[in-house]
Amino acid sequence: TEPLQDDGVDKEHLLHSFVEAKEKVNAKFRDLKKYLEDCEKFLAEFRKADENERDIKKFSSKVSGYLAQVSRISEVLSRDQIKMAFFGRTSNGKSTTINAMLQDKILPTGLGHTTNCFLSVHGSDLPDPYILVPGSDDKRNVKSLDELADALSKEKLDPSSLVQVVWPKSRFKILSGDVVLVDSPGTDVSPDYDGWIDKHCLDADVFVLVANAESALTVTEKKFFHKVNQHLSKPNIFIVHNRWDASASEPDKMELVKNQHLSRSISFLVDELKCVDKGKAEDRVFFVSAKETLMTRMQKHQGMPQGGLWLIKMCILLKQHELLTSKIFILNQVTSIALPGCFSGGAIHDEGFFARQLEFENFEHKLEECISKSAIKTKFESHAVSGLKIAKKLKILMEQRVGSTSQQRSTQEKAKKEQENRLKFVKEQLEISTREIKCLIKEITSKVEGQVTEAMTE
Numbered sequence: 001t002e003p004l005q006d007d008g009v010d011k012e013h014l015l016h017s018f019v020e021a022k023e024k025v026n027a028k029f030r031d032l033k034k035y036l037e038d039c040e041k042f043l044a045e046f047r048k049a050d051e052n053e054r055d056i057k058k059f060s061s062k063v064s065g066y067l068a069q070v071s072r073i074s075e076v077l078s079r080d081q082i083k084m085a086f087f088g089r090t091s092n093g094k095s096t097t098i099n100a101m102l103q104d105k106i107l108p109t110g111l112g113h114t115t116n117c118f119l120s121v122h123g124s125d126l127p128d129p130y131i132l133v134p135g136s137d138d139k140r141n142v143k144s145l146d147e148l149a150d151a152l153s154k155e156k157l158d159p160s161s162l163v164q165v166v167w168p169k170s171r172f173k174i175l176s177g178d179v180v181l182v183d184s185p186g187t188d189v190s191p192d193y194d195g196w197i198d199k200h201c202l203d204a205d206v207f208v209l210v211a212n213a214e215s216a217l218t219v220t221e222k223k224f225f226h227k228v229n230q231h232l233s234k235p236n237i238f239i240v241h242n243r244w245d246a247s248a249s250e251p252d253k254m255e256l257v258k259n260q261h262l263s264r265s266i267s268f269l270v271d272e273l274k275c276v277d278k279g280k281a282e283d284r285v286f287f288v289s290a291k292e293t294l295m296t297r298m299q300k301h302q303g304m305p306q307g308g309l310w311l312i313k314m315c316i317l318l319k320q321h322e323l324l325t326s327k328i329f330i331l332n333q334v335t336s337i338a339l340p341g342c343f344s345g346g347a348i349h350d351e352g353f354f355a356r357q358l359e360f361e362n363f364e365h366k367l368e369e370c371i372s373k374s375a376i377k378t379k380f381e382s383h384a385v386s387g388l389k390i391a392k393k394l395k396i397l398m399e400q401r402v403g404s405t406s407q408q409r410s411t412q413e414k415a416k417k418e419q420e421n422r423l424k425f426v427k428e429q430l431e432i433s434t435r436e437i438k439c440l441i442k443e444i445t446s447k448v449e450g451q452v453t454e455a456m457t458e
């Protein structure tokens with residue numbers, strides 16, 4: 001299947017650094033495992049040759065312990081993925097935001113399709129999409145959004161349960177970067193935040209609070225993030241004020257509302273949660289319209305004039321290099337001329353449409369920038385440190401083994417030499433004794449012969 005996404009400025013590179021780091025750390029653990037297996041075999045040969053060797057038994061059991069530890073870490077590493085979890089009140093647009101990031105309608109959205117349990121979107125190397133529901137290993141094929149919505153509506157699921165939606169990685173570049181997107185029931189659905197966090201959030205790399213720009217952050221949304229903050233130290237939290245397109249109908253109040261949301265959100269992240277420094281907090285708050293972005297991206301894949309695409313890319317680059325601020329209005333005008341008919345109908349030709357598009361791109365860029373750094377650290381650092389410790393202990397162990405073998409060899413050589421010396425001494429003694437006996441015999445013989453001769457002459 002053709003990949004859908006073609007505008008990843010350097011997004012691909014950001015997400016790829018996680019995949020690259022994962023491949024590297026996995027390769028190192030494979031090498032360590034192979035070395036430990038070789039050591040285990042080598043020590044087993046030794047034991048066969050000398051079953052009574054107590055030292056060998058001790059070494060073997062230590063090596064087997066390290067091997068089990070390394071196998072466990074390798075297993076965890078091969079499953080490690082970047083997890084982005086989306087929270088917020090029902091209907092704020094969590095599923096739409098995820099769909100906009102995937103660039104297609106994958107998760108059901110809107111009335112009648114409220115997400116009433118956790119849904120995770122994963123990538124796989126299999127060619128067809130499927131879902132996994134709790135309590136069953138059956139891979140249920142779902143080819144369309146309607147099939148997924150239908151399958152989900154038939155399940156009576158607890159809000160904290162998880163349905164996994166698996167799509168071929170080749171369809172979505174974000175999934176090929178080993179990213180898992182997790183949609184959640186609204187924070188207003190159930191107060192079981194501790195259960196949710198224990199089950200779904202402890203390994204999350206980033207949390208996105210999808211808020212409704214038409215109202216202030218609610219008590220339940222804030223409460224949920226306070227809980228997250230208690231369970232995890234300094235979680236990466238982003239706030240997107242969604243439905244910002246609605247503000248276009250009241251342009252005179254727009255700036256005022258935006259500043260209010262911005263200062264309250266920054267104060268929530270910096271002063272209440274203390275999870276980000278003040279200087280960096282502005283890069284954690286965004287004003288977007290997930291619905292517009294999704295529609296635009298879907299239309300783009302259905303065929304947009306090249307000039308339009310080029311202009312959007314240019315805007316994104318300018319924005320990312322802080323060159324585009326007040327010029328948005330002019331660019332809006334230019335692009336609306338360059339894209340005749342592309343955005344006709346609906347709300348998407350409103351004032352500020354392109355600013356919201358750029359803001360969504362910017363949100364994704366900052367999100368990926370943040371996770372590509374933090375996920376590598378949180379997912380791999382502790383494993384790399386454990387691997388290094390095992391390698392060091394193994395080195396010491398094998399050096400001890402070599403040491404005790406050479407000590408054994410020198411003791412054996414010493415004993416052999418002593419034996420040889422003793423043998424030599426005994427041999428010399430024997431020779432001396434033989435010589436003395438011979439002399440004695442000779443003496444006795446001559447004495448006897450003398451006596452015999454004497455007796456005969458008498």
Ligand code: GDP
Nearest residue numbers: 090091092093094095096109110243289290291
């Ligand atoms: P969720 O319950 O938080 O997952 O919300 P959904 O993604 O299902 O969205 C609820 C409704 O809000 C749907 O009808 C969406 O089309 C609509 N919606 C989502 N995002 C936006 C937006 O940015 N602007 C507008 N106007 N509507 C939106």
